[in-house]
Amino acid sequence: MEFRKNIETLLNDFLETRKDLFLIDLKISAGDDITVILDGDNGVSVQDCLDASRAIEFNMDREEHDFSLQVMSAGLSEPLSIPRQFQKNIGREIEVLLNDSTKIEGELAKVDDEKVTLVLRYRKPKEVGKGKVDVEEEKEIPYSEIKKALVVLKF
Known part of the structure; x- marks a missing residue:
């Protein structure tokens, strides 16, 4: 010891x-x-x-x-594990695996001591008529719900 x-x-x-x-x-x-x-x-x-x-x-x-x-x-392939790592990756795309095995991918927008905030961008069908609309929403995820978080590498 x-x-x-x-x-x-x-x-x-x-x-x-x-x-x-x-x-x-x-x-x-x-x-x-x-x-x-x-x-x-x-x-x-x-x-x-x-x-x-x-x-x-x-x-x-x-x-x-x-x-x-x-x-x-730590390298890019290592999971993010502490708030300071999340903080340095604000503005990057990350993939988060939640404790319930749900995967969420979005841009890391905000970080504090309890949670991270991702900006999710996706397309969904229009409520009236044909076609799709672009949607942008923020999702807060407490650290306690994160099983694993990785920076998404784009080439």
């Missing part, structure tokens, strides 16, 4: 010096394989990962405790 505390302290000290970066996940396996996943308000560079790695590795004694360390960025 003390090993994990040391890693967390070193990582938090590093993140204090880099307010634009934030921790997504810290995993430490039974074999002391450490995986750190970072994200940043302006993305994460290779240098950012190297700096985080050095902040941990150079302050740990391998003679005392043997470990492997991997520091990486």
Whole structure:
């Protein structure tokens, strides 16, 4: 447990010096394989990962405790998990899988501590006559209802 505390302290000290970066996940396996996943308000560079790695590795004694360390960025294929990640993706299309297995895709418009707001755009049949009309509506989704959220990649 003390090993994990040391890693967390070193990582938090590093993140204090880099307010634009934030921790997504810290995993430490039974074999002391450490995986750190970072994200940043302006993305994460290779240098950012190297700096985080050095902040941990150079302050740990391998003679005392043997470990492997991997520091990486969250990447576009990783699900959004914390409000700060949602915040940095405002204006992008995201796909949200709800706890009831419903999928919703829309533009991320607003984010706060309890929920996200998506702008949904779709076509629906006219109430009178033939044809369809364009519809745009906002939908608020509490974090508690989100099972998984991904940025939609368009090429």
